[in-house]
Amino acid sequence: MRVDTHIHLYDPRYGDFSWPPVGSPYHRLLDMNAYSQAHGGSVDKAVVIGCSSEPALNQAILETCEPDPRVCAYIAQLDVTDPTLTDHTKTLASYGKYRGFRFANRQGFAADAQQRIAAAGKGGIVEILGDWHDTAKLTGFCAAHPEIIFVVEHFGGYLFSGEPLPSDYRQFLAEMAAIPHVHLKLSGILTLARVTPKPTALTFYQDAFSAAVAAFGVNRCLFGSDWPVLGAPYAVALNITTAFCDNLEPGATAKIMGRNAQLLYQIT
Numbered sequence: 001m002r003v004d005t006h007i008h009l010y011d012p013r014y015g016d017f018s019w020p021p022v023g024s025p026y027h028r029l030l031d032m033n034a035y036s037q038a039h040g041g042s043v044d045k046a047v048v049i050g051c052s053s054e055p056a057l058n059q060a061i062l063e064t065c066e067p068d069p070r071v072c073a074y075i076a077q078l079d080v081t082d083p084t085l086t087d088h089t090k091t092l093a094s095y096g097k098y099r100g101f102r103f104a105n106r107q108g109f110a111a112d113a114q115q116r117i118a119a120a121g122k123g124g125i126v127e128i129l130g131d132w133h134d135t136a137k138l139t140g141f142c143a144a145h146p147e148i149i150f151v152v153e154h155f156g157g158y159l160f161s162g163e164p165l166p167s168d169y170r171q172f173l174a175e176m177a178a179i180p181h182v183h184l185k186l187s188g189i190l191t192l193a194r195v196t197p198k199p200t201a202l203t204f205y206q207d208a209f210s211a212a213v214a215a216f217g218v219n220r221c222l223f224g225s226d227w228p229v230l231g232a233p234y235a236v237a238l239n240i241t242t243a244f245c246d247n248l249e250p251g252a253t254a255k256i257m258g259r260n261a262q263l264l265y266q267i268t
Helices: 032-039 055-065 085-092 104-111 113-121 130-142 167-177 200-218 234-245 253-262
Strands: 003-007 045-050 073-077 100-104 123-129 148-153 182-187 221-224
Touching: 003 182, 003 221, 003 253, 032 234, 045 221, 055 073, 055 085, 055 130, 073 085, 073 123, 085 100, 085 113, 100 113, 104 123, 104 130, 113 123, 130 167, 167 182, 167 200, 182 200, 182 253, 200 221, 200 234, 221 253, 234 253
Parallel strands: 003 045, 045 073, 073 100, 100 123, 123 148, 148 182, 182 221
Antiparallel strands: none
């Protein structure tokens, strides 16, 4: 089974929220039919990620996802500075496909935010969004909470520029990977590429892929596209990631492209 662990959905009928902003190219119908058309049958299931932190939008998307067999799990996006965070997660947890939430890493530095994350995320998945410099400051927090599965999204927000990987980025990967309940998404490569047009060759992304898998191993890395904000055809992200995995140890492609997600998100 091939699983994309990072896509976003939206329907203008939900209402106007902070993302996608009115007038943006994403303020339109982005449903599972559009996603299926984009991947052209190359993916079996997807994990839908909340695109904005308003609880009403998360609930609306989750209600859409709940009956759709193409969606295997949902991760909400929530504001962890909100004192009612736990109330929101309890409401969302009444849906069978809810698995946890993600938060913007800088919010984790706010007063009492980490206490809320620990309470609301206990026993589930908490994903971390944002630049790796900030996520690095949460290493101690993640290590202190083995009751939570943490997932660092988008290579930790690494920006692909074609320059050599900084040594402190490699150190970030190593320190996060040393925490056994932290996983890494090999996602958003095209979104985070700071070259126009978006490079389509594995060589441009090779060093980051290699450093990530060297740190986390093939059992804690996950494929994700970041559809629909790739800025390139879906097949480009899929082919780049698959080409990298195919050069790893036997069985690595099956794990990174699907099996790890099945285990992590409890996909049957």
